Amino acid sequence: MTTTADVSGTPLSPVFPTRYREAEARSARIARPLKLVGGVREVDEDLMARLGAGFLLCDEVGDRLAEAMRMRAGEPGRVSMRDFSTRLDGGPGALADPPPALADFFAAVEATPDWVDHALIAEGGRVARRLGRNAADVLLQLSLIGGYRFGGPTDLLVATGGLTGDMTRRRIAETQKWSVAIMQPDALLPYAEGWRLTVHVRAMHALVNRAFTESWDVERWGLPINQTDQAATLGLFDGVLLLGSRALGVPITRAESHAVMHLWKYVGWLMGVDDQWLVDSERERHRLNYHVVRAQADITAAGPELAQAIMATVGALPYGRFRRERTLSMLTAFLGVRSMRELGLPVRLPWATVTAIAANTVRYRVLHRGEAGKRRLERWGDRVAQRVLHDYYGDAEQDVGALDTPTRGR
Numbered sequence: 001m002t003t004t005a006d007v008s009g010t011p012l013s014p015v016f017p018t019r020y021r022e023a024e025a026r027s028a029r030i031a032r033p034l035k036l037v038g039g040v041r042e043v044d045e046d047l048m049a050r051l052g053a054g055f056l057l058c059d060e061v062g063d064r065l066a067e068a069m070r071m072r073a074g075e076p077g078r079v080s081m082r083d084f085s086t087r088l089d090g091g092p093g094a095l096a097d098p099p100p101a102l103a104d105f106f107a108a109v110e111a112t113p114d115w116v117d118h119a120l121i122a123e124g125g126r127v128a129r130r131l132g133r134n135a136a137d138v139l140l141q142l143s144l145i146g147g148y149r150f151g152g153p154t155d156l157l158v159a160t161g162g163l164t165g166d167m168t169r170r171r172i173a174e175t176q177k178w179s180v181a182i183m184q185p186d187a188l189l190p191y192a193e194g195w196r197l198t199v200h201v202r203a204m205h206a207l208v209n210r211a212f213t214e215s216w217d218v219e220r221w222g223l224p225i226n227q228t229d230q231a232a233t234l235g236l237f238d239g240v241l242l243l244g245s246r247a248l249g250v251p252i253t254r255a256e257s258h259a260v261m262h263l264w265k266y267v268g269w270l271m272g273v274d275d276q277w278l279v280d281s282e283r284e285r286h287r288l289n290y291h292v293v294r295a296q297a298d299i300t301a302a303g304p305e306l307a308q309a310i311m312a313t314v315g316a317l318p319y320g321r322f323r324r325e326r327t328l329s330m331l332t333a334f335l336g337v338r339s340m341r342e343l344g345l346p347v348r349l350p351w352a353t354v355t356a357i358a359a360n361t362v363r364y365r366v367l368h369r370g371e372a373g374k375r376r377l378e379r380w381g382d383r384v385a386q387r388v389l390h391d392y393y394g395d396a397e398q399d400v401g402a403l404d405t406p407t408r409g410r
Contacts, residue, residue, distance in 0.1 A: 055222025
């Protein structure tokens with residue numbers, strides 16, 4: 001599938017995948033809260049067209065690296081896994097004569113844009129850490145499971161085995177590890193842990209896209225990992241995190257929101273998300289997310305499969321029965337009865353949301369006010385994050401999985 005373009009590369013007459021706006025009435029219903037908080041008066045058809053075109057666009061710098069990593073040994077320009085790891089761990093100068101695709105990839109991620117403000121990123125990390133248990137709840141329930149209501153990325157996860165069967169717990173642990181890492185002080189300075197993990201994830205996405213494109217139904221879904229789905233994922237980590245936390249009673253100021261958005265804007269840039277999907281304000285993100293949801297496909301069989309695998313994993317954690325019931329209760333409040341039934345999940349009364357709002361009212365508005373209170377909240381958030389990581393990893397090493405680099409023709 002192709003698109004025509006003018007000399008600037010802007011699509012003129014794109015042929016969209018069939019998922020585009022497939023179930024728009026349903027999607028508009030689900031996205032109604034985003035329409036309100038995003039101040040959307042009417043659908044922006046130009047934006048919708050760009051989202052449709054984005055289903056067929058990928059991270060080009062990452063794609064060239066992935067192609068070089070999938071070459072057979074001895075082919076000119078091949079990048080080995082050892083080359084990539086040495087360069088990522090050792091920094092500039094770690095390889096005397098890096099292959100062109102590897103040199104270009106690291107030149108791209110090292111070319112930090114002028115708009116990046118590391119002091120603001122650090123503040124965004126502190127704000128995110130202060131969310132504590134609320135961040136873990138929102139990212140698991142509203143961002144992850146809530147995203148299973150649409151086909152495409154869910155079907156890719158099933159195809160890769162990324163969030164099914166025995167891999168569910170491991171993949172959730174790795175996502176938690178990455179999200180916790182990027183919130184730490186100075187974590188996103190070049191070659192700090194959060195920076196390196198983000199670059200690692202970018203390469204992993206590029207490899208998945210390369211490995212599955214030939215067998216993937218591109219006409220139906222677009223590229224396996226594409227720019228529109230990348231923009232959607234970014235929105236689940238910034239705008240949805242803030243929106244969900246507020247729904248649980250957490251007060252977040254405009255300045256705090258701006259700091260969190262700036263952190264994720266830089267993360268998105270590092271991940272290879274196109275500049276047009278990188279925004280500065282929460283309101284801009286909600287507006288974009290509203291249109292992203294309207295562009296989505298209907299739910300597929302992959303959605304219930306993944307949602308139920310997550311719930312089985314939650315039930316297997318320490319205090320699993322209570323955690324499962326608590327998660328179902330909050331999910332019912334976040335997603336609504338209709339979505340719960342679509343995902344094959346049992347509906348529960350929203351008692352957990354009520355107790356979370358009450359606890360957060362006391363925690364944020366009474367006990368931990370002022371600068372000293374913020375520091376206590378950060379320490380609390382760090383303790384929560386470490387407990388969550390231990391629950392998912394157990395005694396295993398807390399790392400992010402190695403890259404899989406199948407060669408061409410296999």
